[in-house]
Amino acid sequence: MGKGPGPIHEIELEVNGDTIHRAVSARQLLIHFLRDELGMRGPKIGCDTGHCGACTVQYNGKTIKSCMMLAAQADQAEIRTAESLAGPGGELDSLQEAFRSQHALQCGYCTSGMLMSAKFLLERNPSPTEEEIREAIHGNICRCTGYVNIVEAIRAAAGEEVSA
Amino acid sequence: MTAPTRTPVEAPTFVGQSMPRKEDERLLKAQGSFVDDEGMHRMGYAHYVRSPYGHAKILSVDTSKAEAMPGVITTLVGDEVKAMTEPLFQFAPREDGSQVIEYLLAVDRVRYQGEAVAVVLAETRDQARDAAEAVEVDYEPLPVLLDGVEAADSSAPVLHDSLGDNIAWKSMFDWGEVDLALSNADHVVKIDKLHFHRYSSTPLECSGVLVNWDPGTDMIRVVSNNQFPMFGALVLGPSMGVGVDQFDFVSQDIGGGFGIKINNYTHIGVLALLSRKARRPVKWTEYRTEHHQSAGHGNERTFTDIEVPVMADGTILGFKMKAFDNAGAYLHYEPLGAVIWSQVVPGPYKFKHVQVDYTETLTNKCPAVPNRGYSRMQHIWLVERIVDLVAQELNFDPVEIRKKNYVQPEDYPYTTPNGCVYDSGNLPAALERVLELIDYEAALQKKKEAEGTGKRIGIGIGTTLDSGTNNFGQSRILNPELPFSGNGEACTAMLDLYGEIMLKLGTNPQGQGHETTAAQVAADILGVSPEDIRVWAGFDKSHSTYIGFSGTYASQFAVTGINAVIGATEKLKNEIITVAAAVFGVDADQVELAGGSARLKDNPEAEIPFIGIANMVFANNAELPHHLAESISLTCRHVYVPKFEVPDTDKKYGNLTLTYATQTHAAVIEVDEETGKVEILDYAVVDDCGKRINPMIVEGQVHGATAHGIGAALKETFEYDEDGQLLTSNFLFYHAATSTDVPAIKTDAIESPSPFTGTGAKGMGEGGGAPLHTICAAIQNALGKDAPIVDDSHNPPERVWRKLNWQGSPDERGVTVLSTSEA
Numbered sequence: 001m002g003k004g005p006g007p008i009h010e011i012e013l014e015v016n017g018d019t020i021h022r023a024v025s026a027r028q029l030l031i032h033f034l035r036d037e038l039g040m041r042g043p044k045i046g047c048d049t050g051h052c053g054a055c056t057v058q059y060n061g062k063t064i065k066s067c068m069m070l071a072a073q074a075d076q077a078e079i080r081t082a083e084s085l086a087g088p089g090g091e092l093d094s095l096q097e098a099f100r101s102q103h104a105l106q107c108g109y110c111t112s113g114m115l116m117s118a119k120f121l122l123e124r125n126p127s128p129t130e131e132e133i134r135e136a137i138h139g140n141i142c143r144c145t146g147y148v149n150i151v152e153a154i155r156a157a158a159g160e161e162v163s164a
Numbered sequence: 165m166t167a168p169t170r171t172p173v174e175a176p177t178f179v180g181q182s183m184p185r186k187e188d189e190r191l192l193k194a195q196g197s198f199v200d201d202e203g204m205h206r207m208g209y210a211h212y213v214r215s216p217y218g219h220a221k222i223l224s225v226d227t228s229k230a231e232a233m234p235g236v237i238t239t240l241v242g243d244e245v246k247a248m249t250e251p252l253f254q255f256a257p258r259e260d261g262s263q264v265i266e267y268l269l270a271v272d273r274v275r276y277q278g279e280a281v282a283v284v285l286a287e288t289r290d291q292a293r294d295a296a297e298a299v300e301v302d303y304e305p306l307p308v309l310l311d312g313v314e315a316a317d318s319s320a321p322v323l324h325d326s327l328g329d330n331i332a333w334k335s336m337f338d339w340g341e342v343d344l345a346l347s348n349a350d351h352v353v354k355i356d357k358l359h360f361h362r363y364s365s366t367p368l369e370c371s372g373v374l375v376n377w378d379p380g381t382d383m384i385r386v387v388s389n390n391q392f393p394m395f396g397a398l399v400l401g402p403s404m405g406v407g408v409d410q411f412d413f414v415s416q417d418i419g420g421g422f423g424i425k426i427n428n429y430t431h432i433g434v435l436a437l438l439s440r441k442a443r444r445p446v447k448w449t450e451y452r453t454e455h456h457q458s459a460g461h462g463n464e465r466t467f468t469d470i471e472v473p474v475m476a477d478g479t480i481l482g483f484k485m486k487a488f489d490n491a492g493a494y495l496h497y498e499p500l501g502a503v504i505w506s507q508v509v510p511g512p513y514k515f516k517h518v519q520v521d522y523t524e525t526l527t528n529k530c531p532a533v534p535n536r537g538y539s540r541m542q543h544i545w546l547v548e549r550i551v552d553l554v555a556q557e558l559n560f561d562p563v564e565i566r567k568k569n570y571v572q573p574e575d576y577p578y579t580t581p582n583g584c585v586y587d588s589g590n591l592p593a594a595l596e597r598v599l600e601l602i603d604y605e606a607a608l609q610k611k612k613e614a615e616g617t618g619k620r621i622g623i624g625i626g627t628t629l630d631s632g633t634n635n636f637g638q639s640r641i642l643n644p645e646l647p648f649s650g651n652g653e654a655c656t657a658m659l660d661l662y663g664e665i666m667l668k669l670g671t672n673p674q675g676q677g678h679e680t681t682a683a684q685v686a687a688d689i690l691g692v693s694p695e696d697i698r699v700w701a702g703f704d705k706s707h708s709t710y711i712g713f714s715g716t717y718a719s720q721f722a723v724t725g726i727n728a729v730i731g732a733t734e735k736l737k738n739e740i741i742t743v744a745a746a747v748f749g750v751d752a753d754q755v756e757l758a759g760g761s762a763r764l765k766d767n768p769e770a771e772i773p774f775i776g777i778a779n780m781v782f783a784n785n786a787e788l789p790h791h792l793a794e795s796i797s798l799t800c801r802h803v804y805v806p807k808f809e810v811p812d813t814d815k816k817y818g819n820l821t822l823t824y825a826t827q828t829h830a831a832v833i834e835v836d837e838e839t840g841k842v843e844i845l846d847y848a849v850v851d852d853c854g855k856r857i858n859p860m861i862v863e864g865q866v867h868g869a870t871a872h873g874i875g876a877a878l879k880e881t882f883e884y885d886e887d888g889q890l891l892t893s894n895f896l897f898y899h900a901a902t903s904t905d906v907p908a909i910k911t912d913a914i915e916s917p918s919p920f921t922g923t924g925a926k927g928m929g930e931g932g933g934a935p936l937h938t939i940c941a942a943i944q945n946a947l948g949k950d951a952p953i954v955d956d957s958h959n960p961p962e963r964v965w966r967k968l969n970w971q972g973s974p975d976e977r978g979v980t981v982l983s984t985s986e987a
Binding site (some may be wrong): 032052104107 | 184185187191193194195196197201243290322365369419422449451452453593673676677859863867868870871872894895900902904905908909920
C-alpha cells in the first residue's frame with residue numbers, strides 16, 4: 001500500500017534510532033512514507049506546498065519539511081521525529097513540559113512540527129531572543145494559539161523566567 | 165483488589181484554576197489520534213474530480229478510462245447520486261415550495277470552482293489521484309456571477325433554475341422608529357458602502373473521512389473530523405434515506421475546526437454512498453487546495469446606504485442600511501447566518517432604532533459556512549465602523565463616544581431592541597483597562613511626534629460581543645415551520661467497577677480543553693482531584709451521550725457542556741451518598757464526599773471508598789436494600805437545557821442567545837506612507853466572559869481569536885478573478901498569519917458573572933472578530949479625514965496605499981454628514 005506506479009527504490013535509513021529498510025515508489029513523498037509506511041503520527045500534513053510546517057522533522061541534524069522531499073532521497077539519512085522527544089519511560093522532555101505548562105498547544109495538530117523547529121533552535125542557540133524564536137518558528141503555522149504561548153514556552157525551555 | 169489511588173484534596177476548588185490540560189501529554193508525544201491517523205481493514209482511498217470552472221454545464225462525465233486504471237475499485241458520479249438520494253435539506257424554502265436543489269455531487273451543472281463532480285476509489289492514494297485525472301468531464305462554461313450585490317439584481321444570470329433568481333433569503337428587520345430618529349437627529353451620517361471580506365480560519369488539519377457502510381448490519385461507521393455530527397445526521401439522513409440510528413460517528417482529536425468543519429458532512433454522505441457501492445471502507449483526506457476551494461468560506465457581506473442618526477451630544481440613535489450576504493453557490497448551514505447576526509443588533513451600544521433590509525444571495529463562489537465569529541462579527545464590524553466614522557466626521561473622541569453609547573454596567577440585564585438580553589458586563593472598565601495596557605496617552609503623543617516623518621501612527625479601539633449558547637428558535641425567523649428551538653448538551657457521569665470516575669461528553673472538541681475543564685468542575689463536586697477523573701476523549705456515538713445540539717461550535721461549552729457535566733456529576737454524587745447512607749444507616753444529609761470516599765460528616769473516620777460503593781452496586785448487590793439495587797446505576801446522564809422561548813417570528817423579537825461575553829481590543833499601528841504597509845506596534849485585549857473555569861484556557865482562546873482577526877484584517881483573503889478562479893487556493897497565496905505577523909498580545913480579564921448560567925461562566929471561544937474592528941479603526945485613525953474611509957475589512961498594503969494617495973473631492977470619501985441643527 002502507498003506505492004504508486006513507476007520505479008521502485010530500495011532505501012535504508014534510520015528513524016528515531018531504528019534502522020528501516022523498505023522498497024518505495026519513486027514518487028512517494030517522505031511525509032507519506034513516514035505516515036503511511038511507518039505509521040508515524042508526529043509528522044502531519046497541513047498544506048502540500050511546504051508552507052505550514054506540520055510535517056517538520058530533523059533530517060541529518062537539520063529541520064526539513066518532509067513533504068518537500070521524496071522518500072527515495074532519504075536513503076542513508078538519519079531522521080528524528082517528535083516521537084523521539086519523550087524519555088524512555090515516556091516522560092516529557094523539558095521542551096514538551098514547557099509547552100504543557102505554558103499552554104502552548106490547543107488542537108495539537110501543529111505541535112509535533114513546532115516542537116521539532118523549537119528543538120532545532122535551542123540546540124543551536126540555547127538563549128534565543130523573542131525575535132529569534134519568532135523567526136525560527138515562522139515556517140510553522142499554528143491556527144489556535146496566536147503563537148503567544150508557543151514563544152513563552154520556548155523561552156521557558158531556554159531557562160528564562162516567564163509567567164505561567 | 166485495591167482502590168484507585170486518590171490525590172488527597174482539602175477544600176477543593178479546582179474551578180477557577182489555570183490547570184495544565186489533560187489532553188496535552190498525548191498530543192505532545194505524538195500519540196493523539198487525528199482522522200488521517202486512522203484506518204480500516206480493506207479500505208480504499210478516495211479522490212475527487214472537481215470542477216475547474218466557476219460556472220458551467222456538465223455535458224458528460226466519462227469514468228471508463230479511470231475505471232480501467234490499475235488499482236481502481238469503483239467510481240461514483242452525480243447522476244448515480246441523484247438516482248439514489250433526495251436533494252439535501254434546505255432550511256428556508258420559499259412559500260411556493262421552490263428551493264435550491266443540491267445533491268452530494270454536482271448534477272448537470274457546476275456552480276463554483278472546486279465543486280465535486282465525481283469521486284474515484286482505488287487501492288492507494290496515488291492510484292486514486294491518477295485515476296481521477298483520467299475521468300473525462302465535458303463542460304460548457306457559463307457566465308460567472310461573483311458579486312453578492314449584483315446577484316440580487318433581476319438582470320443577473322440565474323444560478324439555480326429552481327429559484328428563478330439568486331435570492332437565497334430576504335427580509336426586512338425593523339425595530340424602533342428609525343425614520344423618525346433620522347428626521348429628529350441633529351446629524352445624519354451617511355456611509356455609502358462597507359464590505360466585509362471572505363476569509364476562513366483555515367484549520368491546519370484539512371477535512372478527513374473514513375467510512376464503512378457495513379453490508380451486513382447496514383451500519384455506517386464514520387471516523388471523521390466533523391465538529392457537529394448531529395447536524396450532519398439531520399441533513400444527511402433524509403437525503404440518503406437512512407436512519408440516524410445507522411450512523412456511528414467517531415472522532416478523537418480534531419486539528420482545529422473554527423466552524424468550517426461543520427460543513428464536511430457532505431463528504432460523509434458521498435463517501436458513505438461510495439463505500440456502499442464498493443462494499444469496502446473508504447478513506448479520504450482533503451488536500452489544502454481542495455480545502456480552500458470547497459470546504460467553506462466565512463461570510464462575505466456588503467452593507468450599503470447606511471444612515472446613522474446622531475444627537476449633538478454624541479448619542480447615536482441607531483442606523484438604517486441594506487445588507488447583502490454572499491452565500492456562495494449553495495446553502496450549507498446558511499441561510500442561518502441571515503438571522504444569527506441579529507443576536508447582536510446594536511452591538512455593545514444602546515442603539516434603539518435599527519432597520520436592516522437583509523438579502524442573502526447565491527453566487528459562483530464557494531459556499532459560505534460558519535467561521536469563528538459567524539455572522540455576528542460581520543455585523544459588529546459594521547457597528548464599530550459606524551461608531552468610528554461618526555466620531556471622526558463629527559469630531560467626537562473615539563473613547564468618549566463609546567463610553568457614552570455603551571450599555572452601562574447598571575443597565576444589565578439589558579434588553580436590546582429585538583428582545584435579546586445582554587446578561588452582564590462592564591464595558592467602560594474594560595475600555596479603561598485596555599487603554600492602560602497600550603498606554604493610550606503615550607500613544608497619542610507618539611502619533612503627534614510621527615507627523616511628517618513618513619510613518620503615521622494610528623490608534624484603534626474595537627469592542628465586540630461573543631454571544632454564546634444560541635436559541636435555535638431563531639431559525640424560525642427564517643422559516644416559522646422549522647421544528648427547532650432552544651439548545652442544550654448532555655453528559656454521563658459514572659463510576660466503573662473498581663470505583664473509577666468517568667465522564668462522557670456530547671462534544672467534539674478541537675483544542676478547547678474540554679477534558680480538562682469538565683474534570684475540574686466534576687472534581688469539585690465529588691471531592692477528588694481532576695487527575696482522578698477520566699474524561700473519555702473525543703466523541704463516539706456508540707458510547708457517548710448526545711442530543712440533537714451536541715457538538716462543539718458557537719461558543720457554548722462553558723455553559724451547555726459544563727452545566728451538563730455539573731448536572732450529571734451531581735446525580736452521581738447523590739447516588740453515591742444514597743448508597744453510603746443506606747450502609748451507614750443514616751439520612752443522606754449526614755454523608756459527604758471527600759478524598760474519593762463517602763464519609764459521615766460527624767465522624768470522618770467512618771468512610772466507604774468509591775470502590776466499595778461501586779462494588780455494592782455492580783457486583784455485590786445482595787448487600788444493598790433491594791429497592792436501591794434496582795434504582796441506583798452509578799451511570800448518571802444529564803441534559804442541560806437553558807431557558808428559552810420561541811421568538812416572535814413576525815416581529816423578529818425574542819432572546820436569541822443566553823450569554824454575551826465582551827472583548828475590548830486596542831491597537832497602535834504604524835502605517836508606512838511609501839508602501840501602505842501596516843505594522844502593529846502594540847496590541848491589547850481585555851476579555852470579560854464572566855466566571856473563568858480555567859483562565860489559562862480562556863486566555864489561549866483570546867490569543868487564537870485575536871490572531872485570526874489580525875490575519876484576516878491584514879493578510880488573509882479569499883479572492884476570485886473575474887472567471888471565478890480562486891486566487892488564494894493554498895498557503896502560498898493565502899497568507900495564514902505566522903509567528904512574525906502576530907505581535908505579543910497583551911491580555912487582561914475582568915469577570916462579570918452571568919446571572920443566567922448557574923456558574924456565572926459564559927461562552928467565549930469565537931472572540932467576535934474584534935481585531936478586524938480594531939485594525940480598521942487604527943488605519944482610519946492614521947489616514948484621517950482627508951482620505952477615503954476604510955470601507956473594507958481587509959487592508960493589504962496596496963489598499964492602504966491607494967487611500968493614502970487618493971486625490972478625490974471631499975464628497976467622494978464614502979461618507980457625508982447632514983446636520984439639521986447647529987451641533
